[in-house]
Amino acid sequence: MKTALPRPAHAAVLTAVVAAGIATATPPVRAETWSYKEIADALHSVMESDRTVYTRLIVNRLQNEEKVIKASEHWKDDKALVLPAQMFRYGSEMVAEKGAKFSYSLISEWPVNKQNAPRTDVEKEGLKAIAAKPGQPFYKEETLGGKKYFTAVYPDRAVAKACISCHNDHKDSPRKDFKMGEVMGGVVVRLPM
Numbered sequence: 001m002k003t004a005l006p007r008p009a010h011a012a013v014l015t016a017v018v019a020a021g022i023a024t025a026t027p028p029v030r031a032e033t034w035s036y037k038e039i040a041d042a043l044h045s046v047m048e049s050d051r052t053v054y055t056r057l058i059v060n061r062l063q064n065e066e067k068v069i070k071a072s073e074h075w076k077d078d079k080a081l082v083l084p085a086q087m088f089r090y091g092s093e094m095v096a097e098k099g100a101k102f103s104y105s106l107i108s109e110w111p112v113n114k115q116n117a118p119r120t121d122v123e124k125e126g127l128k129a130i131a132a133k134p135g136q137p138f139y140k141e142e143t144l145g146g147k148k149y150f151t152a153v154y155p156d157r158a159v160a161k162a163c164i165s166c167h168n169d170h171k172d173s174p175r176k177d178f179k180m181g182e183v184m185g186g187v188v189v190r191l192p193m
């Protein structure tokens with residue numbers, strides 16, 4: 001009278017356990033079919049979305065539209081919002097602290113903060129390329145310190161009034177004529193090959 005009924009269920013559980021074991025023991029197989037370009041594009045789409053949401057829903061709304069609170073470089077002393085670029089940099093610094101394999105940064109040919117000027121030849125070439133052909137990312141391999149990297153540069157655009165008003169009015173900005181939608185700089189995503 002021990003029916004066969006529990007068996008399939010048991011087998012199914014066992015299969016699931018074995019499958020789970022395999023799944024944790026081996027890296028996800030399908031990830032190996034992702035190209036460097038696809039990985040960089042995926043990482044960038046998250047960065048760009050978070051950056052746009054923060055700028056539009058927090059900074060632009062509260063500072064420019066509702067005039068509730070300002071965004072300031074000296075946010076702690078001023079009890080103000082963190083700037084979008086600082087939000088981005090703090091995130092990338094935390095990712096680096098965690099020892100992630102990739103790195104990313106926000107740079108520009110017209111930087112308010114000179115630290116954000118392009119450093120490598122590929123960064124310089126990438127910024128020129130995305131300004132000349134807005135909407136198209138730039139990809140190139142580069143060797144730094146003897147290591148090979150896949151480097152992608154994506155256009156960073158003025159997606160809200162707050163972007164252009166702040167940069168055009170900033171005393172340290174080398175450029176004062178940014179317009180809505182224009183490329184203001186680039187996001188660099190760098191993957192070791």
Ligand code: HEC
Binds near residue numbers: 059116170
């Ligand atoms: C309230 C002022 C303010 C707003 C709003 C703002 N920025 Fe900035 N931005 C700055 C400052 C200041 C820096 C330099 C921050 C640092 O110390 O790294 C900066 C940095 C940057 C950089 C890196 C190069 C540089 O200039 O140092 C880019 C690119 C950039 N911003 C684009 C944008 C875009 C696009 C937006 C809107 C989505 C935006 N910014 C919104 C003030 C602002």
